Amino acid sequence: MAKKRKSSITSKKAPVRSTRSSKVLRSRANGAARKFGRTALPLILCGCIVGALIFLGFLGYQTATKSPFFGIRTIDIRGAERTPTDDIRRIVAAQVEKSGVWNADLSEIRMRVEKFPYVKSAAVSMVLPTGIRVNVTERIPLAVVRLSSGDFLIDGDAVLLSAVPSGEKGFPFILKGWDEAKTEKAANDNLVRVKLYKKMLDEWRQFDLESRVKEVNLGDLKEPKAVVEDSGRQISISLAKDNLGKSLKTALEVVAGKGAKVRSVDAAGIYPVIQYLDF
Numbered sequence: 001m002a003k004k005r006k007s008s009i010t011s012k013k014a015p016v017r018s019t020r021s022s023k024v025l026r027s028r029a030n031g032a033a034r035k036f037g038r039t040a041l042p043l044i045l046c047g048c049i050v051g052a053l054i055f056l057g058f059l060g061y062q063t064a065t066k067s068p069f070f071g072i073r074t075i076d077i078r079g080a081e082r083t084p085t086d087d088i089r090r091i092v093a094a095q096v097e098k099s100g101v102w103n104a105d106l107s108e109i110r111m112r113v114e115k116f117p118y119v120k121s122a123a124v125s126m127v128l129p130t131g132i133r134v135n136v137t138e139r140i141p142l143a144v145v146r147l148s149s150g151d152f153l154i155d156g157d158a159v160l161l162s163a164v165p166s167g168e169k170g171f172p173f174i175l176k177g178w179d180e181a182k183t184e185k186a187a188n189d190n191l192v193r194v195k196l197y198k199k200m201l202d203e204w205r206q207f208d209l210e211s212r213v214k215e216v217n218l219g220d221l222k223e224p225k226a227v228v229e230d231s232g233r234q235i236s237i238s239l240a241k242d243n244l245g246k247s248l249k250t251a252l253e254v255v256a257g258k259g260a261k262v263r264s265v266d267a268a269g270i271y272p273v274i275q276y277l278d279f
Contacts, residue, residue, distance in 0.1 A: 072096040073130035082118040158190040177219030193218040203245030230259025
């Protein structure tokens with residue numbers, strides 16, 4: 001009988017422990033909820049307020065920068081001599097008319113301006129509140145090159161610029177032998193031709209000979225040729241690539257006054273070799 005009473009007492013105490021555990025859990029949960037309410041909710045509210053202020057500020061910014069206050073009024077173009085300034089102004093005005101100066105896409109304007117053949121680079125900047133400035137660096141024509149379609153200006157980077165304008169002066173002779181193929185090899189060879197052309201000018205000016213040359217032919221880069229005039233006839237002269245000045249000077253000396261009889265001169269060797277006309 002004693003064992004049965006002990007068992008019944010034990011079974012009555014178990015629910016008491018369960019009830020106490022539930023109270024502890026509920027107390028902890030309530031504490032966590034109160035803590036969340038004291039910390040997280042204010043942060044969320046602050047975040048909402050900041051977000052609303054940013055949105056309103058953005059709307060205000062958009063409205064202000066598109067206002068007539070930032071409308072385009074002046075377009076300042078500098079450095080453009082061969083590039084039509086009116087065309088540049090039209091590009092700028094078209095890009096800025098709707099956006100206003102503050103929101104102007106300066107990169108887009110720059111890329112459009114750099115498509116002009118004489119423009120090597122362009123820098124575009126805002127002159128607030130109503131201006132855009134375009135600083136142009138142009139390509140400088142170096143020579144006149146003869147192509148199948150006519151005579152064109154080229155610069156020191158072997159870039160074709162435009163057909164030779166009427167009345168263009170300042171180029172002592174015409175460059176022939178240009179490779180018109182649209183290949184990488186042709187581009188590289190033409191760049192070598194430009195460098196060789198510069199070397200010719202530099203050496204011939206030392207001897208004051210550039211005015212004697214009518215044209216040069218650099219079709220064969222290993223055998224540059226110059227065409228001169230003597231006694232009313234044009235004479236082709238093959239030059240020493242490593243000594244362009246001296247070889248031309250020597251050739252001119254040996255044909256002086258003999259142009260009516262001379263077909264060509266090979267001055268690439270130690271001594272010039274004259275080829276006479278057949279009569």
